[in-house]
Amino acid sequence: MAVYKSKGIVLRSIRFGEADRILDLYTQNAGLVSAIAKGIRRTRSRFGGRLEPLSCVDFLAYQGRTLDTVTQVEVLRSFHGVREDLDRFEAAGNMVAVVRAISGGDEADRRVFNLLYHALDTLEGRTSGFESIKAAFSLKLSVLAGYTPRLDACVICDRGLKEPLDGEPPYFAPPLGGALCPDCRAASGDAFPLPPGTLSALQSLVALPIREAAVEERLEESVSRVVSAHVLAHAPGGAPGRALAARGGAGWRRLHPA
Amino acid sequence: MASYARPVERLITELSKLPSIGPKSAQRIAFHVVRGKPDDARALAEALREVKERIHPCKRCFNLTEAEECDICTDPRRDPSVICAVEDPYDIGPIERTGEYRGLYHVLGGALSPLDGVEPEDLRIAELVERVGREETKEIVVATNPNTTGEATALFIAQELQDRPVRVTALASGLPVGGDLEYADEVTLGRAFAGRREI
Numbered sequence: 001m002a003v004y005k006s007k008g009i010v011l012r013s014i015r016f017g018e019a020d021r022i023l024d025l026y027t028q029n030a031g032l033v034s035a036i037a038k039g040i041r042r043t044r045s046r047f048g049g050r051l052e053p054l055s056c057v058d059f060l061a062y063q064g065r066t067l068d069t070v071t072q073v074e075v076l077r078s079f080h081g082v083r084e085d086l087d088r089f090e091a092a093g094n095m096v097a098v099v100r101a102i103s104g105g106d107e108a109d110r111r112v113f114n115l116l117y118h119a120l121d122t123l124e125g126r127t128s129g130f131e132s133i134k135a136a137f138s139l140k141l142s143v144l145a146g147y148t149p150r151l152d153a154c155v156i157c158d159r160g161l162k163e164p165l166d167g168e169p170p171y172f173a174p175p176l177g178g179a180l181c182p183d184c185r186a187a188s189g190d191a192f193p194l195p196p197g198t199l200s201a202l203q204s205l206v207a208l209p210i211r212e213a214a215v216e217e218r219l220e221e222s223v224s225r226v227v228s229a230h231v232l233a234h235a236p237g238g239a240p241g242r243a244l245a246a247r248g249g250a251g252w253r254r255l256h257p258a
Numbered sequence: 259m260a261s262y263a264r265p266v267e268r269l270i271t272e273l274s275k276l277p278s279i280g281p282k283s284a285q286r287i288a289f290h291v292v293r294g295k296p297d298d299a300r301a302l303a304e305a306l307r308e309v310k311e312r313i314h315p316c317k318r319c320f321n322l323t324e325a326e327e328c329d330i331c332t333d334p335r336r337d338p339s340v341i342c343a344v345e346d347p348y349d350i351g352p353i354e355r356t357g358e359y360r361g362l363y364h365v366l367g368g369a370l371s372p373l374d375g376v377e378p379e380d381l382r383i384a385e386l387v388e389r390v391g392r393e394e395t396k397e398i399v400v401a402t403n404p405n406t407t408g409e410a411t412a413l414f415i416a417q418e419l420q421d422r423p424v425r426v427t428a429l430a431s432g433l434p435v436g437g438d439l440e441y442a443d444e445v446t447l448g449r450a451f452a453g454r455r456e457i
Contacts, residue, residue: 011373012373012374013405013406014374017277017278018278043434044434044436044437046441047443048441048442048443048445048446049404049405049443049444049445049446050443050444050445052405052406052445053373053406053407054406075443075444075445078444078445080445083406083409083410084409084413085413086410086413086414086417089372089406089410090372092372093371093372093373094372096373097372097373
């Protein structure tokens with residue numbers, strides 16, 4: 001039985017059996033791993049609160065036929081600041097859904113691990129602008145997964161789309177994976193127009209480090225729409241991941257507004 | 259070809275659908291029933307039938323009950339000004355066994371989890387807020403599980419009730435009695451320090 005050690009970020013934790021939990025971890029060395037933590041729900045479990053969702057941990061596990069079994073854990077970063085704030089936690093939930101939708105396979109990609117770590121770090125450090133972090137994360141993850149959206153030119157005719165543009169606005173066609181000039185908009189029935197400034201905002205999100213992600217408030221909705229549509233159109237992950245990713249920027253509404 | 263007679267296979271299949279029961283356990287339980295006394299099997303069948311036919315959620319707190327309202331809601335000795343919000347009906351038992359709590363309950367039906375798509379509308383949070391307005395509640399004790407989803411639920415409930423004249427409290431977290439400090443994790447130990455008390 002092979003024993004291995006890796007760094008991982010806990011994406012999900014579901015109850016299993018009497019007192020166990022099944023965890024989905026995005027690991028540095030083995031991509032997405034499912035592992036069981038035995039007895040973790042007991043109050044005297046040696047794991048305690050070390051394997052809560054979003055925690056970045058150093059863990060030791062042995063491989064099983066279907067599930068690996070976690071035997072030792074050390075917390076590297078608990079990201080409790082993200083978990084203890086509803087808006088941050090909701091944003092992190094959306095990022096986790098996008099990871100499951102786009103990078104659901106077991107192929108290891110350290111860049112995905114690093115991106116998720118830095119996104120959670122940025123989310124914990126900021127007091128606002130969570131939408132920008134979510135959008136930047138989804139776009140960067142799409143790029144790492146090989147679904148780079150084309151934002152500098154029309155995907156059909158190659159016409160440059162550097163803003164500010166004269167006349168009609170450019171369009172975004174999710175199934176074609178990029179922007180369309182007004183003349184080519186009929187190429188996709190799903191294409192939708194982009195308000196001025198959206199393309200530049202998207203380009204900045206792809207180019208700049210995630211800690212510098214910033215989108216003007218007036219563009220947040222259009223940027224979120226492009227990002228969710230792009231992820232959904234190219235997500236190879238299963239239905240649950242797609243459904244969660246589809247929720248895009250929708251945060252929790254108050255049930256009884258003040 | 260099936261290994262066993264059709265009724266035995268059917269029993270194994272039905273038992274396998276239960277949580278934590280794999281095919282081997284299902285087979286073991288099925289053969290225990292086959293070998294056991296007919297009266298024991300009938301009593302089990304009757305208990306299953308009865309629980310499905312007679313048990314339903316209390317219309318006030320959503321605990322499981324045979325009547326319209328559960329025994330706790332109808333007990334005149336309970337303090338109606340305090341409501342303890344729990345995730346599931348089976349969380350009520352351990353709290354009752356402490357003998358420390360004499361208020362009422364509210365079963366939320368789970369915990370918020372953006373990681374699994376469980377949203378406020380999926381829980382009975384709106385019903386809790388309505389109860390607070392209707393029943394002149396003075397305190398809500400949020401006793402969700404001390405994990406990420408339970409704490410997100412507690413935060414959401416506090417946010418929902420922030421404009422109401424009601425005190426919202428949560429259970430303390432810290433070290434389990436009888437444990438060793440050496441094995442405590444950083445988060446639990448940190449909380450225990452934050453919630454330290456005078457002795």
